[in-house]
Amino acid sequence: MGLLEAGCEIEFAPPPELCISILRQSILAVHDTKYIDYLRVAWSHWSQNQNASTEIFPNISPNRHMVNFNENPVALAGWYIADCAAPIGQFTWENSLGSVSAVIVATSRIKAGELVVYALCRPSGHHACRDMAMGMCFLNNSAIAAVELRKQFDRVAIIDIDMHHGNGTQQIFYQRGDILTISIHGDSRDFYPFYSGFENEYGSGDGEGYNLNIPLPKGSNEAFYLKALEKSASRVLSFKAEALVVATGFDTFKSDPLGCFALESNSYYKIGRMIRSLNLPTLFVQEGGYFVEALRENARQLVKGFENV
Structure with missing residues (x-):
């Protein structure tokens, strides 16, 4: 409702089944083929087991001492799901495809010359790594959007303004220099996802210097946040980006x-x-x-602020 109150025109993305080949091509430009094949059939295979639970949760997390791949359904859940905050249910794959469908339509509008488009996606995506789901994210919508935009723009920047570090987006582009990734988030020493999002993560190889993390302490207010966003904006300008993806989270609100x-x-x-x-x-x-209660107003304020410069 906040987007409607801000004057946005609403367009519904086509059902995924009507454009599955296009979606798959865009998804595989970002995600590992075996991971996508797992997501596609995970629930149907899992539900055939006797006494199958209503959602797929991992009960083991492989670490660097475990190197052998195992296709047992329980083992696969541990291999492809990083934490218990990304359970796979009956409609997870279809819902995730719906999010990607919305992103693909949105990027097509940007490529056609529109200044701004808002892709209203659920589930979200910035924790989804190339080959792993986590944090309620399965397909990385922002990363898919950036790669789609790269088909027309030489340099694309991503600013992640969600409360949590965009670890999946970072992982996907960590060795690329054509897509700048920036994340402003709660300090990972005390906050999910805990193992990434630190200032010393700059990128590597061709991507060295093209990843910027700005962790902020608990309780950071508007002044702290805008200073971090100003630093992000300066980096985008120095990068000479031609298009921008904003991974948009409102969990930075005081009562989220x-x-x-x-x-x-x-x-x-x-x-x-x-x-x-x-x-x-x-x-x-x-x-x-x-x-x-304020989520509606927060979305309206963001859009009106963008429009009123």
Whole structure:
């Protein structure tokens, strides 16, 4: 409703089954083939087992001392699902495809010349790695969007403004220099996903210097946040990006149950203004932001801030 109140025109993406070949091509430009094949059939195979649970949860997490691949359904769950926050249910694959369908339509609008499009996706995607689901994310919508935009723009930047580090996006592009990845998030020393998102993660190989993490302490307010966003904007400009993906999370709001920051509703207006000042074709891709009464207003403020520069 917040997007409608901001004056956005609503377009529904086509059902995934009508464009599955296009979606698969876009997905495989980002994700591992075996991982995608697992997601596609995971529930149907799992549900055939006697006494199968209603959702697939891993009960083992392979580590560096375990090197042999095992195709037992329980073993596969541990191999491809990183934590218990990404259970696979009956409609997980179809819902994830729906998110990608929305992203593909949105990127096509940007490539056709529109200045800004908002892809309202669920489930979100920025924790999904190339070959692993985690944190309620299965397919990395923001990464897929960036690769789609690269078909037309030489340099694409991603700014992740979700409360949590965009670890999956970082992992996917860590060795690439044509897609700049930036994440502003709660300090991973104290906050999910704990093992990534630190300032010393710069990228490697061709991607060295093209990954920027800005971790902020618990309780960070608008002033702290806008300073971090200003640093991000400066990096995008120096990168000479031609298009921008904003991995958009509202779990930075002060009362979000999964957040630890202290942003107010009008903070998102200022965030939108700063993003607009970059003067780039911009695709907002929905990430986190959970059910609080102000969620509607926060989304409205972000869009109005972008529009009113």
